[in-house]
Amino acid sequence: MARRKFLLRFRPNIVSEPVTYLLVKDFGLIPNVLRASINDRGGKMVIEVDGKPSEIAAGMSFLETKGVEVQELMECVERDEGRCTHCGMCVSICPVEAFSVDKGTWKVSFDKERCIACGMCINACPPKAMQLM
Ligand code: SF4
Ligand code: SF4
Missing domain, CATH: 3.30.70.260 (ACT domain)
Incomplete structure (x- = not known):
């Protein structure tokens, strides 16, 4: 099985x-x-x-x-917070809206609970902050 x-x-x-x-x-x-x-x-x-x-x-x-x-879908996708530059490239790519932008600070948040590990943000992230674990 x-x-x-x-x-x-x-x-x-x-x-x-x-x-x-x-x-x-x-x-x-x-x-x-x-x-x-x-x-x-x-x-x-x-x-x-x-x-x-x-x-x-x-x-x-x-x-x-x-x-x-x-x-x-993959097993698990994580964000390396130290690498993220908050460029926003991942926001419109994610099919389940796991990313959101704070309108005050323009910081991009990642909600791991929403993530379905489709992997689409991994290649899209310029500094490779999104990683398969
Ligand atoms: S694409 Fe990568 S660097 Fe840009 S906001 Fe998303 S996680 Fe951060
Ligand atoms: S792996 Fe897919 S579902 Fe998870 S944050 Fe990236 S684009 Fe969204």
Whole structure:
């Protein structure tokens, strides 16, 4: 058995597909929805999936054939506070708004609790303050 985490992005035409049900029924997987934000214009879902590695791979390939954008998530992303220059490059990149800007000081805060470890800020951060742990 393996456990992996994925970010799923849905276009408007597939928001009504019962994806978690299909992962259980057709692939024997155990999905756990960690976060979801979906409406009729599309949306995002973070799921943790338990199952055999080959079945997880087959299930995710199936979702891609249905038009779902599948991105595997990393374990943990941290910020090295000493390196951060508060440039703001990460703020608009983060899909879950884990960064916020203080309008008074223009300092950028990082809310680790919101982070889903998608890794998108790692390459975007000029001084490499965002790191995979
Ligand atoms: S991109 Fe890097 S240096 Fe810039 S605010 Fe974000 S974490 Fe800080
Ligand atoms: S890895 Fe970076 S971009 Fe991705 S959710 Fe966490 S803070 Fe946001």
